[in-house]
Structure formats: C-alpha cells, structure tokens
Amino acid sequence: MISLRNLTKRYGDRTVVDGLTVEIAPGRVTGFLGPNGAGKSTTMRMVLGLDRPSAGQALIDGRPYAELRHPLRRVGALLDAKAVHPGLTPRNHLRAMARSNGIPVRRVDEVLETVGLTGVADRRSGKFSLGMGQRLGIAGALLGDPAVLMFDEPVNGLDPDGVRWIRDLMRSLAAEGRTVFVSSHLMSEMQATADQLVVIGRGRLIADAPVAEVIERSSLTAVRVRTPQPAELERRLLAAGMRVERPGGEELLVTGGTLERVGAAAHEAGVCLHELSPRAASLEEAYMELTASAVEYAAPTPAAAGRGEKAGV
Numbered sequence: 001m002i003s004l005r006n007l008t009k010r011y012g013d014r015t016v017v018d019g020l021t022v023e024i025a026p027g028r029v030t031g032f033l034g035p036n037g038a039g040k041s042t043t044m045r046m047v048l049g050l051d052r053p054s055a056g057q058a059l060i061d062g063r064p065y066a067e068l069r070h071p072l073r074r075v076g077a078l079l080d081a082k083a084v085h086p087g088l089t090p091r092n093h094l095r096a097m098a099r100s101n102g103i104p105v106r107r108v109d110e111v112l113e114t115v116g117l118t119g120v121a122d123r124r125s126g127k128f129s130l131g132m133g134q135r136l137g138i139a140g141a142l143l144g145d146p147a148v149l150m151f152d153e154p155v156n157g158l159d160p161d162g163v164r165w166i167r168d169l170m171r172s173l174a175a176e177g178r179t180v181f182v183s184s185h186l187m188s189e190m191q192a193t194a195d196q197l198v199v200i201g202r203g204r205l206i207a208d209a210p211v212a213e214v215i216e217r218s219s220l221t222a223v224r225v226r227t228p229q230p231a232e233l234e235r236r237l238l239a240a241g242m243r244v245e246r247p248g249g250e251e252l253l254v255t256g257g258t259l260e261r262v263g264a265a266a267h268e269a270g271v272c273l274h275e276l277s278p279r280a281a282s283l284e285e286a287y288m289e290l291t292a293s294a295v296e297y298a299a300p301t302p303a304a305a306g307r308g309e310k311a312g313v
C-alpha cells in the first residue's frame with residue numbers, strides 16, 4: 001500500500017505537487033496519469049525518498065521510505081532504465097544490489113529468468129537495446145520480491161512484444177496481491193492494463209477512480225438507440241432528464257442515462273426499438289476531457305477541434 005497524505009512539493013515559488021491525498025491499494029494495477037509536467041515523476045521520487053516533500057507525507061505500508069530497514073524488499077521501482085552502469089553485466093549489477101540489501105544472491109538468477117535476460121546475463125549492459133535496459137531495470141525492481149512496485153513510463157519506446165510483456169507482468173504482479181503503481185502516457189495501454197486510475201494535473205488530484213468509472217463518467221459515453229419513432233422517444237427521454245442528440249434518420253444518442261433507463265423509457269412510450277447499445281468513450285477521450293483545463297503547454301486548435309467533433313458523435 002502506498003499512501004500519499006497532503007503530499008506537496010515546491011520548487012521556489014512553484015508548487016509542482018499540490019496537496020495530493022491518495023491511497024494506492026494492493027491487488028490491482030493503478031495507472032498514474034497526467035499531462036507533461038503534472039508532477040508524476042516528482043511524486044514517485046518522493047515515495048522513494050529521492051525528493052523531500054515540502055509538506056505532507058508519502059508512505060509505504062505506513063512508513064516513509066527512509067525508515068524502511070531493507071527498502072528493496074518492501075518497494076521496487078523502475079524510474080530511469082539508464083541508471084545502470086554501462087560497464088556492468090546484468091548479473092554483477094543485480095548481485096551488487098542483492099548484497100547491499102540483504103537479499104539472497106540466488107534471487108539474481110530467478111529475476112533474470114523472469115525478465116528473459118538469462119542469455120545475456122554476462123554481457124556488459126552498455127550495449128543493451130532500450131527494451132533490454134527496461135527489462136534489467138524491472139529485474140532490479142523485482143529482486144527483493146517487494147509487495148509494492150512502481151514503474152515510471154515502463155513501456156516508453158518498447159516494441160509491441162515488449163509492451164505486451166510489461167502489461168502481462170503488471171497484471172500478474174497485481175494478481176499476486178502486490179501494489180502496482182505505473183505512470184504512462186499511452187492511454188490505450190492503460191485501458192488494457194490498469195484497474196484503477198489516479199489522474200493529476202498541475203500537481204493536483206483530478207480523479208481517483210476505477211478505469212470503468214472514468215470512462216462511464218465521460219460525457220462522450222452514450223447509449224445509441226434506433227427507432228422508427230425518434231421524435232416520440234426523444235420527448236420521453238428529455239422528460240426523464242436525459243440529454244439527446246439526433247445525428248439523423250432513426251438514430252438517437254443519449255447521455256445522462258443507462259441502457260436500462262433508456263429501454264424503460266422506450267417501453268413506457270410504447271416505442272419500438274431497432275437498436276439499443278452502449279457507446280463507450282475510449283479512455284483517451286475521457287482523459288482528454290478530464291485534463292483539458294490542466295494541460296500546461298496545450299497545442300492550439302487541432303486537438304480542440306478534434307474533441308469538438310467527437311463530442312457530437
């Protein structure tokens with residue numbers, strides 16, 4: 001469990017993490033999202049004791065990192081995959097980590113196997129590809145068999161095989177009951193991997209909710225209905241407090257109601273339906289909507305125009 005309590009970081013007069021209070025629970029993958037510069041890395045660094053909070057606390061199982069006796073056995077992290085000395089082989093790098101943290105050296109072979117680096121265990125890591133470097137970083141995070149794992153942009157620059165491998169790994173770590181906290185800018189990937197989302201913008205908490213709820217709450221999530229009596233149904237839906245768009249022909253797009261409510265309204269109105277189906281927003285659409293006002297360096301019109309078109313769908 002990771003607990004952030006009023007966590008705050010200021011650099012000079014800039015507040016880059018602003019009163020974050022969140023519990024990141026075990027047994028699920030929690031995605032950590034936010035526009036560039038939102039404060040994600042700074043937050044993770046404070047959890048790991050690499051940056052000092054200006055106020056508030058970041059706790060691992062109720063304690064600050066600095067108070068953990070064998071930190072690598074409590075929390076594993078991948079923050080910067082290039083943090084390994086290029087002259088070291090994976091085996092030597094991991095052995096040194098194990099020795100300084102009271103971790104049995106046999107774990108080195110186990111984690112090398114888990115991340116698929118056994119075949120290159122004695123090669124110098126300086127020549128490793130980005131994907132191999134990420135795997136080595138993850139091996140280090142897993143070395144102490146910790147209950148809490150944090151990954152900052154783990155799929156950055158990976159090929160589809162690598163992306164899928166990381167997704168499966170996160171899911172299986174969470175299924176083992178561990179706390180998995182992972183930042184990413186790849187929304188489709190987060191939609192496939194995360195159970196819970198913590199979204200921040202300009203250092204502040206914007207959302208802390210299950211992925212399904214974030215999507216459901218989006219105004220772009222709608223119920224699509226087709227009926228030969230669109231005007232009758234529209235009247236009934238509006239009277240029930242739902243919002244209705246009429247793209248044309250038999251079709252209605254309804255927001256502010258569930259499939260069940262729309263079906264019941266059609267039944268009450270005695271209207272025949274040719275289709276009643278969910279139209280879910282993508283996580284990317286829901287995320288863009290959530291963070292629209294928190295984007296620090298927003299691109300001008302094209303993105304905004306894109307959102308406008310989608311809102312009409």
Ligand SMILES: Nc1ncnc2c1ncn2[C@@H]1O[C@H](COP(=O)(O)OP(=O)(O)OP(=O)(O)O)[C@@H](O)[C@H]1O
Nearest residue numbers: 011016017034035036037038039040041042043185
């Ligand atoms: N040592 C520092 N001194 C001053 N400002 C800093 C320092 N470290 C980070 N910042 C600022 O804090 C803000 C948050 O940065 P951070 O790297 O935590 O954001 P992020 O959400 O991880 O962004 P990205 O998605 O681009 O990685 C940024 O505006 C950054 O410039």
